[in-house]
Amino acid sequence: MIPPRVSPRDQERPFRSDELFFSTTDRKGVILNGNDVFVRVSGHTLENLVGQPHNIIRHPDMPRAVFGLLWDYLERDAPFAGYVKNMAADGCYYWVMALVVPVREGFLSVRFKPASPFFDVVRKLYPQLLATEHAAGQGNWRRGMQDATAQLVSALHGLGFKSYDHFMQAALAAELAARKTEVPSLTLDVLQGGDTTAATLDALSHSAHVIDGHLNTLFASVDDFLSVIKTLDEKASFLLGLSANVHLVSLNALISSCRLERGGEGLAVVSQNLATQSHDSMATIDQMTRQLLALTSALRDTAFSLSAAKLEVEMTSFFLHELRALVAADATDACDAQGRIATLAESISRSTARLAEALPRAQGALPALLRLQQELASDLRRLSCVHVLGKIHAAGIDDGGVFIELLERIFTQLSTASEELQELLVGVARIKDRLPRFATAARVAQPPIDRFCSLAATA
Ligand SMILES: Cc1cc2nc3c(=O)[nH]c(=O)nc-3n(C[C@H](O)[C@H](O)[C@H](O)COP(=O)(O)O)c2cc1C
Numbered sequence: 001m002i003p004p005r006v007s008p009r010d011q012e013r014p015f016r017s018d019e020l021f022f023s024t025t026d027r028k029g030v031i032l033n034g035n036d037v038f039v040r041v042s043g044h045t046l047e048n049l050v051g052q053p054h055n056i057i058r059h060p061d062m063p064r065a066v067f068g069l070l071w072d073y074l075e076r077d078a079p080f081a082g083y084v085k086n087m088a089a090d091g092c093y094y095w096v097m098a099l100v101v102p103v104r105e106g107f108l109s110v111r112f113k114p115a116s117p118f119f120d121v122v123r124k125l126y127p128q129l130l131a132t133e134h135a136a137g138q139g140n141w142r143r144g145m146q147d148a149t150a151q152l153v154s155a156l157h158g159l160g161f162k163s164y165d166h167f168m169q170a171a172l173a174a175e176l177a178a179r180k181t182e183v184p185s186l187t188l189d190v191l192q193g194g195d196t197t198a199a200t201l202d203a204l205s206h207s208a209h210v211i212d213g214h215l216n217t218l219f220a221s222v223d224d225f226l227s228v229i230k231t232l233d234e235k236a237s238f239l240l241g242l243s244a245n246v247h248l249v250s251l252n253a254l255i256s257s258c259r260l261e262r263g264g265e266g267l268a269v270v271s272q273n274l275a276t277q278s279h280d281s282m283a284t285i286d287q288m289t290r291q292l293l294a295l296t297s298a299l300r301d302t303a304f305s306l307s308a309a310k311l312e313v314e315m316t317s318f319f320l321h322e323l324r325a326l327v328a329a330d331a332t333d334a335c336d337a338q339g340r341i342a343t344l345a346e347s348i349s350r351s352t353a354r355l356a357e358a359l360p361r362a363q364g365a366l367p368a369l370l371r372l373q374q375e376l377a378s379d380l381r382r383l384s385c386v387h388v389l390g391k392i393h394a395a396g397i398d399d400g401g402v403f404i405e406l407l408e409r410i411f412t413q414l415s416t417a418s419e420e421l422q423e424l425l426v427g428v429a430r431i432k433d434r435l436p437r438f439a440t441a442a443r444v445a446q447p448p449i450d451r452f453c454s455l456a457a458t459a
Contacts, residue, residue, distance in 0.1 A: 043089030
């Protein structure tokens with residue numbers, strides 16, 4: 001039965017920070033299943049939820065643009081994370097951080113209470129996006145959605161994120177970290193005795209607990225990765241701007257030297273040299289920024305898939321606890337519990353597979369990056385030598401100080417470039433130092449994850 005639509009009420013539907021909930025849908029977003037917390041918080045019955053499109057809990061305050069992004073990701077078979085304001089059956093609202101991932105039967109969405117500083121930003125931003133969509137009018141909803149998406153991306157730019165992708169990666173990690181400070185880990189309260197269902201649930205809980213420990217160790221590096229990524233992004237942008245600048249100034253120097261009547265030949269040679277050297281540096285910088293992008297993108301994927309896996313493991317543990325309590329109270333019909341556990345396990349397995357794929361990419365980008373850094377350092381040294389030579393030549397020429405000024409501009413840029421390169425080197429060295437230990441820890445975590453997944457598949 002389709003529940004009647006209610007009007008939104010400005011009242012929050014409560015749930016605890018330690019509570020986690022999930023729903024599964026088919027490829028079209030029709031709800032297939034969920035857990036008890038989802039049912040309770042939504043205020044619907046499970047029977048009413050199953051078979052309904054997920055917009056059954058849509059809140060009118062939510063901008064369409066966010067769901068547009070969600071479906072864009074899912075259609076690309078990519079995971080999505082985002083803040084969603086939902087509406088319960090009684091019209092009350094509740095905010096969640098949602099991680100939505102593709103699974104075999106369709107999609108899985110894991111949700112929890114947001115608490116990081118990003119949440120405050122989003123709470124202020126969404127009404128602006130909604131206003132943009134309303135301003136376009138119902139008849140023009142598609143344009144309104146495009147405008148609101150552009151507005152969202154531009155607001156995220158203002159916060160230092162190049163794309164929604166970068167934002168959601170940082171936001172999910174921040175929310176998990178905030179959750180960690182608020183919610184202590186679930187204690188493993190294996191109840192001895194009981195029937196085979198209870199014993200299976202206990203075995204799964206124990207296995208999930210072991211994985212949780214491994215993933216927590218790995219997750220401790222995520223903050224560090226994200227801060228290094230930020231530094232590397234900044235340095236890459238700086239170097240790109242610099243290479244274009246130095247080349248432009250050296251071309252100006254070449255033109256100025258050609259205009260000189262007396263003594264111009266020596267400066268022309270120097271300028272030609274400057275132009276050639278700066279052209280070479282541009283090529284090195286170009287290659288370097290490409291390698292930096294490969295490294296940061298692989299590190300981002302590493303951090304995001306790890307965050308996803310961690311949340312999925314926590315969700316699984318939570319669900320197992322829910323089931324265990326029902327079994328202990330003799331109150332469960334364990335309705336498709338096995339199917340739901342298997343779907344959760346599948347999501348963990350997919351996230352750790354993405355992690356296993358991203359890590360070698362990050363490691364693979366390092367050697368080339370280190371070589372290019374050395375190349376760029378010697379490019380910069382060569383440019384400095386040409387700069388000194390230019391100053392000697394320019395000293396004997398009366399051009400009103402034009403050439404000296406151009407050389408000074410190049411010199412200032414080169415000095416800054418050397419400093420920036422130094423900082424870049426520190427960032428890359430930090431990653432080079434941590435990545436092998438991280439990779440080892442990830443390898444150690446894999447067998448327990450595999451064991452859990454096969455246990456879940458046969459539970
Ligand atoms: C796995 C999954 C979970 C979803 N969770 C929610 C949700 O919690 N709230 C929501 O409003 N939409 C959710 N959606 C998106 C809805 O399917 C839908 O796109 C959205 O509510 C917008 O509905 P509308 O197109 O009718 O405006 C989810 C979709 C999927 C695939």
